[in-house]
Amino acid sequence: MMFNESWYKVGNVLANFAFVSIPEETFIVMFTLILLKRFEDIKVDRLMEEEISGYKEYSKIFLMQDIKKVVFMVVFSAAISNILHLFKIDSTLTLLSGYLCVALSMLLLYKNYFKAIKVFVYTACSILIFMLIEFSYLPLLISATGKSITDISNNSWLTFLCALPERIVEYSILAYALMKKASFSQLRLARVIFNRRFITGAFFATIITNIIFLLVMGKLIGFDGILNELSFAVQSVVVIMVLVFPIVNIAIFILTIYHIFNKEEHDRYVIQENIESFIYDMKIFAENGNYTKVNELINEMEADILNLYDISNNNKGVA
Numbered sequence: 001m002m003f004n005e006s007w008y009k010v011g012n013v014l015a016n017f018a019f020v021s022i023p024e025e026t027f028i029v030m031f032t033l034i035l036l037k038r039f040e041d042i043k044v045d046r047l048m049e050e051e052i053s054g055y056k057e058y059s060k061i062f063l064m065q066d067i068k069k070v071v072f073m074v075v076f077s078a079a080i081s082n083i084l085h086l087f088k089i090d091s092t093l094t095l096l097s098g099y100l101c102v103a104l105s106m107l108l109l110y111k112n113y114f115k116a117i118k119v120f121v122y123t124a125c126s127i128l129i130f131m132l133i134e135f136s137y138l139p140l141l142i143s144a145t146g147k148s149i150t151d152i153s154n155n156s157w158l159t160f161l162c163a164l165p166e167r168i169v170e171y172s173i174l175a176y177a178l179m180k181k182a183s184f185s186q187l188r189l190a191r192v193i194f195n196r197r198f199i200t201g202a203f204f205a206t207i208i209t210n211i212i213f214l215l216v217m218g219k220l221i222g223f224d225g226i227l228n229e230l231s232f233a234v235q236s237v238v239v240i241m242v243l244v245f246p247i248v249n250i251a252i253f254i255l256t257i258y259h260i261f262n263k264e265e266h267d268r269y270v271i272q273e274n275i276e277s278f279i280y281d282m283k284i285f286a287e288n289g290n291y292t293k294v295n296e297l298i299n300e301m302e303a304d305i306l307n308l309y310d311i312s313n314n315n316k317g318v319a
Helices: 001-037 046-051 055-086 092-108 116-135 140-145 148-151 156-179 189-193 197-223 230-288 291-314
Strands: none
Touching: 001 092, 001 156, 046 092, 055 092, 055 116, 092 116, 092 197, 116 140, 116 156, 116 197, 116 230, 140 156, 140 197, 140 230, 148 156, 148 197, 189 197, 189 230, 197 230, 230 291
């Protein structure tokens, strides 16, 4: 009897590793790499194939190297998560371990490509998106089925079935992101966020805070069952409010950053316009021999150049 139970546990762990953890970690790793713009240069252009000898072969090697690295990161992180789950380690520590496994292995494998701060921030973003998708339906599913998180997590096949809606959404996002990879490089968001250390740190802190918030709410709803006595409608409202909170505060943060950035861009544009105007006026005054006015314009232009330097100096960061 004990022998059969042991084999059941082994089978359950292996099934959880293959059908639950691997897909989860694949999404997190791949989405992080997309945010880091790793796959933007893989697509082979036919015209480029004809014009540049060996480009196609290089692209194949490039892609194969990435596949190997992705497989390693996914398997490594999934294995660690399952080992911790097997020893009934707290889910928060398991999530933290998975985060560190992905981020550190990515830094190790791509040490010549990515900066550490970007890897840690983008990995956190991927995990937050993963958690938002999971939280969007899982509490209501638990309520509707009457199962607890413990019941689900202890049965790999039940976990797999419950995770199917999540996987569909995740891989739809992944497919869309891969198809639209060229447009990601044109977004100014990353440049704005990583332009200053303070903004980078604040954004990272915001992401981590939201992850902690979702973890706490997940435990309260999933494990403690604080919504069990409420009607399904009330539960739905609470879940929606929990989901909206991270989205809203991140949106406010990003909009604030854009406001600051656009204001600086406008100030820079005005200064550049003034300098061009000064140069034009100086030419006119110099032709007329009015050098006193030229000197006045030079002084004004120097002040604008200093202001322009201050704006540029403020924008120096870790990007």
